[in-house]
Amino acid sequence: xxxxxxxxxxxxxxxxxxxxxxxxxxxxxxxxxxxxxxxxxxxxxxxxxxxxxxxxxxxxxxxxxxxxxxxxxxxxxxxxxxxxxxxxxxxxxxxxxxxxxxxxxxxxxxxxxxxxxxxxxxxxxxx
Amino acid sequence: xxxxxxxxxxxxxxxxxxxxxxxxxxxxxxxxxxxxxxxxxxxxxxxxxxxxxxxxxxxxxxxxxxxxxxxxxxxxxxxxxxxxxxxxxxxxxxxxxxxxxxxxxxxxxxxxxxxxxxxxxxxxxxxxxxxxxxxxxxxxxxxxxxxxxxxxxxxxxxxxxxxxxxxxxxxxxxxxxxxxxxxxxxxxxxxxxxxxxxxxxxxxxxxxxxxxxxxxxxxxxxxxxxxxxxxxxxxxxxxxxxxxxxxxxxxxxxxxxxxxxxxxxxxxxxxxxxxxxxxxxxxxxxxxxxxxxxxxxxxxxxxxxxxxxxxxxxxxxxxxxxxxxxxxxxxxxxxxxxxxxxxxxxxxxxxxxxxxxxxxxxxxxxxxxxxxxxxxxxxxxxxxxxxxxxxxxxxxxxxxxxxxxxxxxxxxxxxxxxxxxxxxxxxxxxxxxxxxxxxxxxxxxxxxxxxxxxxxxxxxxxxxxxxxxxxxxxxxxxx
Numbered sequence: 001x002x003x004x005x006x007x008x009x010x011x012x013x014x015x016x017x018x019x020x021x022x023x024x025x026x027x028x029x030x031x032x033x034x035x036x037x038x039x040x041x042x043x044x045x046x047x048x049x050x051x052x053x054x055x056x057x058x059x060x061x062x063x064x065x066x067x068x069x070x071x072x073x074x075x076x077x078x079x080x081x082x083x084x085x086x087x088x089x090x091x092x093x094x095x096x097x098x099x100x101x102x103x104x105x106x107x108x109x110x111x112x113x114x115x116x117x118x119x120x121x122x123x124x125x126x127x
Numbered sequence: 128x129x130x131x132x133x134x135x136x137x138x139x140x141x142x143x144x145x146x147x148x149x150x151x152x153x154x155x156x157x158x159x160x161x162x163x164x165x166x167x168x169x170x171x172x173x174x175x176x177x178x179x180x181x182x183x184x185x186x187x188x189x190x191x192x193x194x195x196x197x198x199x200x201x202x203x204x205x206x207x208x209x210x211x212x213x214x215x216x217x218x219x220x221x222x223x224x225x226x227x228x229x230x231x232x233x234x235x236x237x238x239x240x241x242x243x244x245x246x247x248x249x250x251x252x253x254x255x256x257x258x259x260x261x262x263x264x265x266x267x268x269x270x271x272x273x274x275x276x277x278x279x280x281x282x283x284x285x286x287x288x289x290x291x292x293x294x295x296x297x298x299x300x301x302x303x304x305x306x307x308x309x310x311x312x313x314x315x316x317x318x319x320x321x322x323x324x325x326x327x328x329x330x331x332x333x334x335x336x337x338x339x340x341x342x343x344x345x346x347x348x349x350x351x352x353x354x355x356x357x358x359x360x361x362x363x364x365x366x367x368x369x370x371x372x373x374x375x376x377x378x379x380x381x382x383x384x385x386x387x388x389x390x391x392x393x394x395x396x397x398x399x400x401x402x403x404x405x406x407x408x409x410x411x412x413x414x415x416x417x418x419x420x421x422x423x424x425x426x427x428x429x430x431x432x433x434x435x436x437x438x439x440x441x442x443x444x445x446x447x448x449x450x451x452x453x454x455x456x457x458x459x460x461x462x463x464x465x466x467x468x469x470x471x472x473x474x475x476x477x478x479x480x481x482x483x484x485x486x487x488x489x490x491x492x493x494x495x496x497x498x499x500x501x502x503x504x505x506x507x508x509x510x511x512x513x514x515x516x517x518x519x520x521x522x523x524x525x526x527x528x529x530x531x532x533x534x535x536x537x538x539x540x541x542x543x544x545x546x547x548x549x550x551x552x553x554x555x556x557x558x559x560x561x562x563x564x565x566x567x568x569x570x571x572x573x574x575x576x577x578x579x580x581x582x583x584x585x586x587x588x589x590x591x592x593x594x595x596x597x598x599x600x601x602x603x604x605x606x
Contacts, residue, residue: 012303019296025288032295039299043306072309075259079302082266089270090291093277097284113282 004045011038025097025104029090036083040076047072132179133188133203135172136211137250139165144243151236159226162239166219166246173211173250180208181598187256195256196316202256206455206603210253210382213459214375216584217466218246221374224470224577225367238278242371245271249379258305258315258391261383262298265347268379269294272372276364286359293356297346304339307332308392317391328396337394340387341403347380350403350440351410354433358417361429362482366473369425373432373469374462381436381458385443389451390606404444408537410437415544419551424472425482427548428465431507434541435461441534442522450525451604452596457518460506460588464515467503467581471496471556474570474578484551490559496570499578500556504549506585509542514588521596 018031047069055067101109143165151158188201248268255261277287311332312323349357361369414434421427442454475481489497506515526535
């Protein structure tokens with residue numbers, strides 16, 4: 001009966017799993033976006049109503065039961081803006097990381113961070 | 128004007144942030160002056176709001192004239208007025224001190240614009256009386272914080288990315304919790320929600336909503352064991368950024384936790400308060416032990432933040448009058464001392480010293496900076512008459528009054544741990560660094576002025592603790 005909510009829960013879990021399990025930072029970001037999208041889906045499901053129409057009212061309102069709740073849509077419009085801004089900042093950080101370390105693999109970046117700075121670290125420059 | 132006091136600090140800070148890129152085209156000094164002026168004006172407005180609240184009582188401000196619960200409402204009560212004044216005041220001083228040090232990485236106007244946007248977010252979170260509006264301001268503050276942290280380059284990029292991911296998980300949990308509560312009650316207004324929740328407090332939606340809201344805000348606040356993003360972010364961020372974010376960033380989230388948990392959700396049937404209190408106790412100990420083991424001054428200060436935030440959470444969890452007064456007072460005291468200490472490390476960095484403890488040695492060459500560092504360290508440990516003593520004293524009283532001798536012991540042991548790590552920091556600041564380094568000149572004038580003001584404020588907060596607690600914090604703790 002409430003099966004659309006299970007889709008939201010599944011996406012939420014999937015996003016969390018991708019964020020934790022993936023070692024590539026860009027894939028972590030994709031997981032984060034799935035996670036956020038799941039919450040947007042959850043909010044929108046709250047306003048779903050059978051035998052109801054769009055809350056655009058010409059003239060007097062009459063029976064409000066015939067309209068869907070517009071508030072979750074308005075809230076999620078804001079949340080989507082927040083999500084886009086977060087993704088933008090994260091992507092900007094990833095671009096700078098890739099420029100600096102030539103990789104988005106967590107392991108590679110950690111290795112190059114711990115290596116002493118200097119040109120072309122040879123095999124003897126490692127730990 | 129008086130009617131608009133609840134929104135004025137937010138608007139002043141936002142106006143500064145929007146003007147900055149234009150002014151920043153002129154000179155770096157103009158950008159710095161505008162940032163300090165804008166944050167200073169926000170502080171004055173917040174202080175005026177605090178006075179107004181004490182005279183006239185709680186003020187409600189419907190944004191855009193839409194009446195609550197449909198419209199967004201800002202609420203200026205003793206608690207939010209005190210927090211807004213503390214946060215904007217410390218931010219102003221942090222920006223003042225940043226004038227000398229903002230250089231590498233992100234351009235100066237961008238730094239100041241991001242800092243003011245972050246301040247706008249903090250002040251908005253504090254002013255808001257609407258759960259979803261808190262989320263929006265929380266994210267405004269967080270997104271600019273991510274950018275500020277990552278502007279350090281190198282390891283700060285990795286720390287910044289981790290901060291983005293964990294911070295977004297925190298914000299999303301909060302949003303999910305708000306969604307569950309909205310599904311349950313059909314309202315987002317805090318006062319309205321507080322009135323409707325008791326009737327439905329046995330619903331599983333309420334349990335889920337409370338859990339997600341509290342966990343989400345605990346991540347944002349850096350409450351142990353959800354503090355994973357915090358040490359790296361504050362260690363690798365540029366010094367000017369740590370000086371701004373470490374004192375006030377986590378405090379705004381702590382305020383949001385206090386506001387939602389204690390004044391709106393009030394989950395009496397669930398063991399939430401106890402969990403927060405014990406997580407705070409664990410944070411005090413774990414953060415203190417980790418801080419005592421560090422060899423890098425900034426990492427030491429970051430772990431000390433974990434420990435000190437634990438004190439605040441401990442007070443919020445105990446939630447009786449003295450514990451809450453202590454927790455709220457500790458927000459101010461910790462912001463002052465952490466800003467001062469990060470500023471000292473930043474001043475040392477300007478002379479090419481630190482951040483490793485053994486290369487800090489400001490010694491006799493920088494006497495004013497050194498003395499300010501010592502006063503801040505005394506406050507951190509909790510030596511009267513500096514402010515930190517009194518907030519811990521009220522927390523101790525609260526723990527005893529709540530019949531929690533173990534938590535009272537944690538407050539005391541945390542003080543001993545603070546003594547250990549602050550001694551290590553003070554020792555390395557006080558004694559000259561080993562050979563090879565010439566005498567350093569005293570820190571630049573803006574840093575000195577900001578440091579001295581912070582130090583005076585620390586001592587003043589300690590000396591004036593009785594009026595602050597009885598006039599402002601006792602009414603704030605009443606719920």
